[in-house]
Amino acid sequence: MVIYVSKERIRVLLAKPGLDGHDRGIKVIARALRDAGMEVIYLGIRNTPEQIVEAAIQEDVDVIGLSILSGSHMYHVPRVLELLKQKGAEDIAVISGGIIPDEDKEKLLKMGVKKVFGPGTPLSEIINYVKGEVKKRG
Amino acid sequence: MFKEGKIKEIREKKAEWEGTTLKKYLDTCPEKKDVFETSSGFKVERVYTPEDVSTFDYIRDLGFPGNYPFTRGIHATMYRARTWTMRQFAGYGTAEDTNKRFKYLLSHGETGLSVAFDFPTLCGYDSDHQMARGEIGLCGVAVDTLKDMEIIFNGIPLDKVTTSMTINGPAATIWAMYIVTGLKQGVPMEKLGGTIQNDILKEYMAQKSFIFPPEPSLKLVVDTIEFASENLPRWNPISISGYHIREAGANAIQELAFTLADGATYVEAAVERGLNVDDFAPRLSFFFACHNNFFEEIAKFRAARRIWAKLMKERFEAKKKRSMWLRFHTQTSGCTLTAQQPINNVVRVTIQALAAVLGGTQSLHTNSLDEALSLPSELAVRIALRTQQIIAHESGVTDTIDPLGGSYYVEWLTDKMEEECYRYFDQIEEIGGVVKGIEKGFFQREIARSAYKYEREVGEKKRVVVGVNKYLVDEPVEIPIFRVNPEVERRQLRRLRKVKQEREKGKVEESLEKLKNTADKGGNIMPYIIEAVKNYATLGEITNSLKEIYGEYKELIIY
Numbered sequence: 006m007v008i009y010v011s012k013e014r015i016r017v018l019l020a021k022p023g024l025d026g027h028d029r030g031i032k033v034i035a036r037a038l039r040d041a042g043m044e045v046i047y048l049g050i051r052n053t054p055e056q057i058v059e060a061a062i063q064e065d066v067d068v069i070g071l072s073i074l075s076g077s078h079m080y081h082v083p084r085v086l087e088l089l090k091q092k093g094a095e096d097i098a099v100i101s102g103g104i105i106p107d108e109d110k111e112k113l114l115k116m117g118v119k120k121v122f123g124p125g126t127p128l129s130e131i132i133n134y135v136k137g138e139v140k141k142r143g
Numbered sequence: 144m145f146k147e148g149k150i151k152e153i154r155e156k157k158a159e160w161e162g163t164t165l166k167k168y169l170d171t172c173p174e175k176k177d178v179f180e181t182s183s184g185f186k187v188e189r190v191y192t193p194e195d196v197s198t199f200d201y202i203r204d205l206g207f208p209g210n211y212p213f214t215r216g217i218h219a220t221m222y223r224a225r226t227w228t229m230r231q232f233a234g235y236g237t238a239e240d241t242n243k244r245f246k247y248l249l250s251h252g253e254t255g256l257s258v259a260f261d262f263p264t265l266c267g268y269d270s271d272h273q274m275a276r277g278e279i280g281l282c283g284v285a286v287d288t289l290k291d292m293e294i295i296f297n298g299i300p301l302d303k304v305t306t307s308m309t310i311n312g313p314a315a316t317i318w319a320m321y322i323v324t325g326l327k328q329g330v331p332m333e334k335l336g337g338t339i340q341n342d343i344l345k346e347y348m349a350q351k352s353f354i355f356p357p358e359p360s361l362k363l364v365v366d367t368i369e370f371a372s373e374n375l376p377r378w379n380p381i382s383i384s385g386y387h388i389r390e391a392g393a394n395a396i397q398e399l400a401f402t403l404a405d406g407a408t409y410v411e412a413a414v415e416r417g418l419n420v421d422d423f424a425p426r427l428s429f430f431f432a433c434h435n436n437f438f439e440e441i442a443k444f445r446a447a448r449r450i451w452a453k454l455m456k457e458r459f460e461a462k463k464k465r466s467m468w469l470r471f472h473t474q475t476s477g478c479t480l481t482a483q484q485p486i487n488n489v490v491r492v493t494i495q496a497l498a499a500v501l502g503g504t505q506s507l508h509t510n511s512l513d514e515a516l517s518l519p520s521e522l523a524v525r526i527a528l529r530t531q532q533i534i535a536h537e538s539g540v541t542d543t544i545d546p547l548g549g550s551y552y553v554e555w556l557t558d559k560m561e562e563e564c565y566r567y568f569d570q571i572e573e574i575g576g577v578v579k580g581i582e583k584g585f586f587q588r589e590i591a592r593s594a595y596k597y598e599r600e601v602g603e604k605k606r607v608v609v610g611v612n613k614y615l616v617d618e619p620v621e622i623p624i625f626r627v628n629p630e631v632e633r634r635q636l637r638r639l640r641k642v643k644q645e646r647e648k649g650k651v652e653e654s655l656e657k658l659k660n661t662a663d664k665g666g667n668i669m670p671y672i673i674e675a676v677k678n679y680a681t682l683g684e685i686t687n688s689l690k691e692i693y694g695e696y697k698e699l700i701i702y
Contacts, residue, residue, distance in 0.1 A: 023278050024262035026351030029391050029478070032591050032702035033598045049700045050351050051266075053273070075262055076518070076627070080277025104482075106517055106624050124482040124515045125611040128602050 015139045016066040020048035020057045022085070025075035030102060030124075034070065037128040038135065054084040062094050067139045073103040078113070086117050098138050102126070145193045153192050165189075181439040183396040185559055191551035199554055204449070208544045212452040214445050214557070215545035216503040217468040222541035228506035229531045230307060230472065234259035234284040235518055236631045237638075238294035241284040245299060247521070251528065255506065256337075257307040258295070259283030260317070265352040267313040269683030270635045280631035282518075283309075287639045288679050292320040293327065301325040306337040307382070307472070307506075312354035314341035315367050315669060316685045319676040322375075336377040338428055338472075341367055342384045344405040344577055348586040349391035351698065354686060357578045359693035363668070365412050370669035372423040379428040381409060382472065388586075389432035390478050392594020395443050398432060399560060400567030401586055403450055408577040410459055420459045424466035433495040433502070434476045440495070441547055442556035444502025447471070450561055473499035474508040482515040484610035485622055493530050500534055501547055507531055513622050520625040587701040639681070646679040654678050655688045662692040 019035050021028055028050055035047045046064050048057065061069050069089075071082060082101055089095050101113065102122035110121040120134055145153075179187040188195070206212060209219030218224070231253055234241045245256055260283040263275035269287050270279050279285050286292060296306075301324065310317040318339045325335045343360040346353040353360070364381060371380035385393075385402035393401065406427065413423055431447070433440050451469035455461040475495035480488045492509050499507055509527040511519030519527070535541060547553045574580045581587075600606040607613045654675040661671050668689075675685055 023276075024266045024268070024274060024352075025278075025282075026262075026265075028351065029594050033392075033595050035702040036591070036595050037598075047700055047702055049698060051274070075278060076281040077262075077277040084277075104516065107620070108624075125608070127612070128598060 015043040015068070015135060016046070016064065017043050017068045017070060017135060018046045018048065018057070018061045018064055018066040019070045019072070020052045020060070021050045021072055022052050022054055022057060022081035023073065023075060023077045024051060025073055025077065026050055027074040027103075028072075030074070031070070031072035034072070034102070034128070034131060037132060041132045041136075043135070054081055054088055057085055058088040058092060058094070061089075061097055062092060066097060067142070068098045068100060068135055071099065071101040073101065073105070076104070078103065078105050079109055082113055082118060083116055096142070098142070100134070100138075102131075145197060145199075150194055150197050153194050157192060157194070181395070181556070182434060182436040183394040183439065183560075183563070185396075185439070185556070185563075191555055193551060195555045196551055196558070199558075204554075204558075205548055211456065211464070211467060212449040213468060214449045215548050217448065217470060217505075221503065221544045222500070222535070223544070226535045226541065227500065227504055227531075228255045228305075229253055229528060229535075230255040230257045230506045230508055231524060231528055232257040232259050232309065232474070232508050233524070235261075235282075236280040236284065236627050237634050238284060238286070238291040240280075240628070240631070241295050242297055242299070245295070248524075248528075249299070249304070251525065252532070253528065255305045255307065256299070257508065258309065260308075260310055261285045262352075264317070264682065265310065265312065267316075267354045267682060267686035269681045270632070270639055272683055279635050280627055285631070285635045286317065286320065287635070287681050287683070288642045289320050289323055289676050290638065290642045290679065292317075292324045296321075296324055296328075300330070301328055302330045302334045304336075305377075307340075308337065309340045311340055311343050311346050311350070312352050312360075313682055313686055314339045314343075315363055315672050316676065316682055318367065318380075319669070319672045322673060323676050332374045333376055335375055338379040338382050339367070340384060340430070341381045342405065342430075344408060344581065345384050345388055345402070347581040347696070347698070348388055348401060348590060349393075350387035353696045353698070355689065355693040356696045357581055360696075361408070361412050361578065362665075363689075363693075364409060365416050365418075366667045366669050368409070368413050368423050368426075369416065369418060369667055371426060372418065376426075379426050380423075382428045382430045383409065384430040386430050386432045386474055388590060389434070390476065391590050392597065393590045394593050394597075395434070395436070395439050396560060396563045396567070397589055397593060399443050399447055399450075400564045400571075401589075402429065402431070403447065403454070403564065404568060404571050404577050406451065407454060407458070410455075414459065420455070420461045421463045421466050424455060424459070424461055425463060425468070428505075429469055429471035431471055431473050431504075432476050433473050433499040435479055435491060435494060437494060437498050438547075438553055438556055439560075440498040441502045442553055442560050444471070444473075444499070444504065445545070445548075445553070445557045446560035446564065448503070449557070450564055470505045472506040472508070473502070473504040475499070475510045477510055477514055480510060480512070480515040481608060481610050482620070484616060485512050485516060485620060487610055488512040488515070489526060489530065492527060493534070496530055496534055497538075497540065500540060501545075503545065513624070516620065516622070517624045518627070520623050522623065523625075584699045584701045587699060591702050642679055643681070650678040651675070651680045651684070655680055655684060658685065659688050659692060662689055 208216040385398040389398040511523035658671040
């Protein structure tokens with residue numbers, strides 16, 4: 006069966022890389038983005054960067070959102086960027102959130118992460134950001 | 144408690160007050176909102192009177208401290224005799240780093256140890272597994288083999304301290320490592336005191352460090368309960384935890400109801416195994432969160448004690464008083480801490496810690512002010528510990544037992560918590576019990592719903608979070624950030640390689656084979672895990688052996 010997917014809806018893949026089980030935030034965001042009219046694919050916890058990138062390409066998403074509260078962001082996020090590049094899929098925007106110190110945030114942004122959201126970010130800010138980012142890309 | 148005539152008089156006086164004094168005030172100065180609610184959504188009245196607790200019976204509902212139904216406290220003297228245990232959760236990096244942090248905490252007056260493990264350990268992976276990459280030693284200490292445990296407790300006599308270990312999926316193996324470390328120090332099993340969290344049911348609802356499916360996991364928990372009741376009389380083989388359920392988004396009533404339902408499930412499983420309830424129930428312990436809604440939290444603790452006592456006495460027919468005790472540890476709430484203006488978190492922690500003490504906790508962890516930003520720094524940990532010490536020694540709240548007992552509001556709220564808790568029990572029973580509820584995603588959905596509601600309320604400013612949606616300042620955060628030494632990964636991998644080289648391979652294989660056979664036949668596997676640990680089998684090897692028999696759990700995606 007072929008499912009026709011309208012590209013008019015923004016497609017977002019959300020995932021928790023590594024072993025971190027703190028999934029409260031990402032689930033709230035999944036629901037908020039869905040309620041805002043986006044197509045959300047939530048992969049759940051315990052994903053390797055390879056699994057995330059593969060799913061993102063397969064699902065043809067516009068944005069990947071990664072949530073990490075375990076401190077492993079400096080391994081997992083760059084690895085996702087690297088794999089996207091290898092697969093020629095750098096056009097997929099990567100955003101991340103969780104507990105990420107300012108110093109690391111700067112580093113991640115330089116590496117190519119589009120946006121790092123810290124604790125306490127209003128949901129509306131994230132929704133608007135994703136909409137704006139995708140629109141910008143056309 | 145109150146004579147019918149008196150209640151009638153109060154009702155009349157209240158109506159009179161509403162028509163006169165109150166009306167005048169409302170006309171000139173209306174209230175801030177139409178409905179006031181607790182965090183669980185209970186409507187809070189303007190003022191409480193004896194009318195709201197007119198069916199209250201002091202002896203039946205409260206009694207005296209140390210007496211059934213233990214609403215006022217499980218001990219007759221409470222903090223007048225002994226302050227709660229100040230137990231700060233700690234652990235990071237390698238075993239050496241954690242050993243150093245423990246010695247620091249002990250030298251600053253801490254009275255119990257609490258070990259945090261890193262994610263690979265929590266999920267049963269060795270540090271050299273692919274899934275462990277980027278996570279080693281970050282959220283806690285990495286433990287691969289007995290060797291690591293020996294180093295963590297080097298120079299800390301295990302008969303002199305009690306140790307709590309936050310470990311669930313692989314709890315039996317980590318516990319076995321602690322037991323063998325004790326034996327190697329010359330401390331026999333019966334002298335070891337402490338707790339393993341070992342509450343697997345809540346892992347499927349929150350925290351998510353599950354390994355095996357619910358049914359075999361529950362069997363494994365009963366193995367540890369049975370082993371403790373026979374060999375380690377001072378050990379709490381389980382800490383039935385609401386903390387993670389709450390932190391994942393549940394409100395106070397969901398935390399209370401789901402935790403006690405989990406507790407009843409373990410008791411039921413152990414009784415089914417043929418254990419006598421009074422042989423193991425005294426060693427069951429609990430672990431709750433404490434959030435900001437002050438009176439609701441206190442009511443939650445008081446209700447928890449009463450509900451558990453009734454459950455144990457009436458449903459499980461426990462005879463010993465200790466079997467009916469709900470002994471609990473409390474941790475202040477991590478998710479209420481803000482990354483914005485982090486020093487304010489000291490105040491949040493103080494309010495929460497005070498509620499835990501007024502609720503009669505047996506031990507307490509106070510969070511550090513920097514936890515929304517990173518792992519806590521040494522200074523932040525010290526302030527958190529000092530917060531407890533100031534409450535204990537300077538505030539005077541410990542001088543009398545359950546000082547809020549008899550407050551019309553607190554008693555009404557305690558009754559309300561109990562009532563709503565039974566409503567959830569009925570719902571869980573209808574679904575077919577806790578395991579069925581997990582399999583159907585009932586708890587996961589309930590928690591996700593509350594988490595989303597909370598976030599929306601913060602977004603819409605229906606709920607004020609100081610520094611986040613009100614009273615904002617635009618200034619950089621200037622507090623020292625604690626960082627784990629990046630060398631940790633390399634050091635841990637080197638040690639694991641060395642242990643693997645030095646151990647007797649044949650003995651490891653033989654002990655793992657025996658373990659699998661026993662697991663397959665359904666016998667108690669604790670003695671076999673201990674045997675494998677003694678031979679320096681790794682955590683990953685033991686876990687994998689059990690996965691072959693029990694299978695692996697794949698979670699339902701619910702949001």
